[in-house]
Amino acid sequence: MSSGTDYEDRFRRVYASNFHPLLAYALRRAEQPEDAADVVAETFLVAWRRGHGMPADAEVRLWLYGVARRVLANHHRTGLRRERLGERLRQRIRGAVTADPGSEVPERLAVQAALARLSELDREVLTLTVWEGLEPREVAGVLGVSPAVVRTRLSRARARLRDLVGDDLAPPGHVLGVVTAPAPKEGR
Structure with a gap:
């Protein structure tokens, strides 16, 4: 039972010491502050899920930056796909709309x-x-x-x-x- 407690305590320490630097990193790279908040949340979700695989404390911030970088890349790809889909839908709607x-x-x-x-x-x-x-x-x-x-x-x-x-x-x-x-x- 203490290993679960140790895991949670370590995660809390990692979160507390890295939240603000990761948020600043994401804010400089995301178009909207809400997107940056989502990126940080997703980064810490990955960290929680892979907690036993997180590197030692001296290396954890770099590891978190790497995770945040991949999360941002996925976020940007998703945004581009959403924009393309939106444009295709707008074109279809323009083509399908008939006069009343x-x-x-x-x-x-x-x-x-x-x-x-x-x-x-x-x-x-x-x-x-x-x-x-x-x-x-x-x-x-x-x-x-x-x-x-x-x-x-x-x-x-x-x-x-x-x-x-x-x-x-x-x-x-x-x-x-x-x-x-x-x-x-x-x-x-």
């Missing part, structure tokens, strides 16, 4: 106002079906209702929207016509 169909029509304010007058569930059923391209069974899964409820709500929402915006606002194939068209029969 309601914004492509001159009557978009009328459509938005009409949509706002629908109940929240009817509006969600309609937009998930039309703008997101989901089938009624898929919409049912998203909303946690039965497909029959979705089909009924969709039919009513389209009819109500047609009443609110008028039947003759859109030529065939126009977004308004698609939004207000009767629901197609879903394949079983």
Whole structure:
């Protein structure tokens, strides 16, 4: 039991005498103070895990600098990977973002106002079906209702929207016509 206590006592001494020099080392090399704190914490975690392999007290600081150097290198690599991933995601999002169909029509304010007058569930059923391209069974899964409820709500929402915006606002194939068209029969 005393070996565990000796191990903990040694670690405490190593930590107390090396924390500030390691923090200063990390602060000079990390972009953010929070990153430096993470590097020091990770360095001492490695020291704790490898405590029995730590060199003698005269060499321990140099060993800790070496550990901190590797932790910093990993931190920088992780940061670069995160930046590259972020850039790839931003490019994909830019490529995947399509214009809101309601914004492509001159009557978009009328459509938005009409949509706002629908109940929240009817509006969600309609937009998930039309703008997101989901089938009624898929919409049912998203909303946690039965497909029959979705089909009924969709039919009513389209009819109500047609009443609110008028039947003759859109030529065939126009977004308004698609939004207000009767629901197609879903394949079983």
